[in-house]
Amino acid sequence: MTEMITADLVDLELDLSAETKEAAARSLAERMVALGRVSDLDGFLADVAAREAQMPTGLDGGIGIPHCRSAHVTEPTLAFGRSTRGIDFGAPDGPADLIFLIAAPAGADDAHLTILSSLARQLMDAEFTGALRSAPTAQEAAALIRGEASPGAERDEDGSGDAPDAEEPDAEEPGAEEPGAEEPGAEEPGAEEPGAEELGAPAPPFRIVAVTSCPTGIAHTYMAAESLENAAREAGVELTVETQGSAGFTRLDPAVIAAADAVIFAHDVPVRDKPRFAGKPTVDVGVKAGINRPAELIAEVREKAARGETTAPTGTAPVDNAGDADDGYGTKLRKWLMSGVSYMVPFVAAGGLLIALGFAIGGWKIDKAPSVAEHFIWTDHTSWAALLFQIGGLAFAFLVPVLAGYIAYGMADRPGLVPGFVGGSVAVTIDAGFLGGLAAGLLAGAVVMGIQRVRIPAVLRGIMPVVVIPLISSAVVGFLMFLVVGKPIASLQSALTDWLEGLTGANAIILGVILGLMMCFDLGGPLNKVAYAFAVGGLTHPTDGSLKVMAAAMAAGMVPPLAMALATTVRGRLFTKTERENGKAAWFLGASFITEGAIPFAAADPLRVIPASMAGGAVTGALSMAFGCTLRAPHGGVFVVPLIGQPLLYLVAVAAGVGVSTGVVVLLKGARKTAPSGEGAGDDAGAESKGGAPLGEAPDGKRESVTA
Incomplete structure (x- = not known):
């Protein structure tokens, strides 16, 4: 200082x-x-x-x-x-x-x-x-x-310090230590105290992890941390604090969080990566409470722990799930890409559905309507359709920049946003499309991370985040996208578009199978999102081929939840009571193109549900492409059927896939059931969960005979 x-x-x-x-x-x-x-x-x-x-x-x-x-x-x-x-x-x-x-x-x-x-x-x-x-x-x-x-220092200089008191125990008082030293049995009671040896090592201290933060992250963040640490020492509690201040923060070791008995949040801004602490007793207060009454907070969270109160997992921004420092590059890359895709999806839903409504109300030629800023008739439904279409088009124009910006955000935090958005906008300008957005986001994040590793003179440090990093990174990323990597990617995007446009016969069917398998493999996970993002990316410059891809992707994504809903209806005894209840909700989720509706079933029995889902998805994707179905809306399920080319055949493709998945999952679940007839799998739920493996399987996954 x-x-x-x-x-x-x-x-x-x-x-x-x-x-x-x-x-x-x-x-x-x-x-x-x-x-x-x-x-x-x-x-x-x-x-x-x-x-x-x-x-x-x-x-x-x-x-x-x-x-x-x-x-x-x-x-x-x-x-x-x-x-x-x-x-x-x-x-x-x-x-x-x-x-x-x-x-x-x-x-x-x-x-x-x-x-x-x-x-x-x-x-x-x-x-x-x-x-x-x-x-x-x-x-x-x-x-x-x-x-x-x-x-x-002042007290010691004037003789008012504590030194004299510190010497008092050493005063030459005759016999001061003799009783304890000479008494024959002085040490025996403590040594032979009943149960002393049986107690063994003392119990570990109560462990707390805490997070402190304030709007500016300069003062209160660290004062709350110090106050909590002091109170913890006085209470004999082991406490570790993560200060989320302006200087950045280092995430607590996952092992420390796992070993903690309770959590204290003292914050005035959102806690980053909050789900790390889910499932533990928690006190959640403002930062000033952490400064002014830390002992009360510690006592309160200990009481919650004694009562067994816990918190449920909460959602968080994808970028906050940065993962562990020792994650492999492949894991980090997946998280960076998922960050961009997850932030892009709301723009897809809003813009895509507005565009779809514009087509539904105004017809297929609504994209040729003049700007509503210059020509709008309040009583004309075509003007309203044009308004919806043009608003949706503006929202859709953000897809690639948002994708690139938040991939860079996932890599380098806030400094990555500016070059990421700039690179994504360049990708749009040169027609590099979805692939260009991916490349721009990764380049922007890498450039910012490289700049942050350079030793900067002290005089420049104050302007680094607001001037130097945005300036240099945007210039570098713009240069690379315009003159180095952008043109090859644009050529690849153009070739991909031409390929999609020319897909017919067997080639189209194979692509449909691949899309179906990807959409149904992890039911809303990374592979599903990659396939979906690929399909949506084609809508930024729609062609007949890209519209077919979008149709196949959505059709396949509807299959898993609808199939599980149908299976719980026709063969309910193969499912637990909870799964049958989930099946009722899966009807609506599947019809709405929410593939995640099948996750509860896959989590309970992945080796049967996932293969069955993939089989049905592959059939639906193939049939959708073979029938030449098209789709201009990126979402909506059965609710956007009027916007689908060949709608009846599209529904046939979905129904066929649902039938295949239902048949396969019923067959696989029925094959495991070796108990006597009359006993439903729902009745066997307790037996199935008791060993941690499905009925008829040992916990290690090996088959074992089951007899009455």
Whole structure:
């Protein structure tokens, strides 16, 4: 903290210039301006006020810590003021007499933010704050904050420290230690205490993992962490904290989370990768609760653990599932691609269905309608159809940029967004399509990750995230996409489009089989998403071939849930009661093209359900391509049948696949049933689950004979 605070940034008589928190911030900020640390006083104070409006920055113990990140800050700076009367910063216990104004540049680098976090932790130390209250000069106060002076130094110099008390046990009092040393049986009771040997090693301590975060990630994040750690030590609890601050964060070791008995969230922004902590007793509060009442939070979460309360898994943004550091490249690549596809899907659904509605209302020539901004008749249904179509077209135009942007986001976090979107837009411009978006996203993420590994001069670190990284990465990715990799990919995309357009006969059927197998293999997983994204990518420049691909993909994706629903209806005794209930919902899910409706069945019996689903999906994909069915909507299931070319034959293809999957799954499940007739598989559910394997199989998967 050597360069962040000097004596010129300390005011030990803040009362003389300020009575309100606004005046205090202005007085301290003026010192920053005088030293050239802040370029625009009013602009900086506006940012401080905006941060204060989010949440008061007063803390229990007489501390006010206004802070913000601002474009008007030239370098990370800390100013300190002391007020004898106290200034109200909104703390529950009253005014603050110690005021710290923290100013961080909009792109503050990790090293400086780490130093600021150390100050936040020191503020939880009563000895440190006490020394600041008694510091006689600005120089000594600045030295204390920089860590160049010990909080207890003054007391030791004037002889008021604890040294004399520390010597008292060694006083030469005759016989002071004789009773314990000479008494013959002095040690025997402890050594022979009943049960001492039987107890063995002491029980492990109660373990807690915690996450702290605040809107700016500069102060409260780290103060809450320190406060919780101090309270945990006093309570004899083992606590590990993950601080999700502005300097980034390091995920807790999965082994530490797995071993934890409970979880504390003290946060004012969403916890990243929250599902990691699912299934454990949890206390979820604001960050200031972590600072002000940590002992209560620890006691509360221990009570929840004693009662056996747990939390259910929650959803999270795909990018937050970054995985473990030792994941292989293939695993990371899959997660990066899934990040882009998952963010793209809502644009697909919204834009695609709006386009489909436009066609349904206005007919197949609605794409030739003039812009509704120039020509719109309120009473004409064609104008409304054109409006829906054109809105959907605009949403659809984001598909490739969003795909590329969020692949880069999955790789490099926020810095990857700008070059990712730029690269995706270039892919659209040069007609590189879906494949170009994939390449642009991977290039953008790789370029940003490379830039972040370069050692940067300290003078540039503050502008790296907001200027340097976006500028350099966008230029590099744009260059590569326009002049190096973009053209070959565009040629490949064009060749692929021509190939799809020319597909007839056996070639079309083979493609339909492949699409069907992919859509039904993991029922909404990565392979399913790849096939679906391939089909949707063709809709950005629709041709007869790409429309056939879209039709085959959706038809195949409807098969697994519909087949499981039919199987539970016609042969319910082969399924458990829970599966039969899931089968009722699967009717609607399958009809709506939600392939995930079959997941409960596949999770319970993957070796039978997945092959059956793939068989039916392959049949449906092949028939859809053979019949020449087309589809302009990327989603909707049976609800967009009017938008399907050859709709009756399309339904025949779906029905055929459902029939095949139903027959196969019934056959496979029936073959395992060797119990006497009259006993349904639903009745055998308990026997099936008891050994952790289906009835008729040993837990290790080997067949064993089952007799009455």
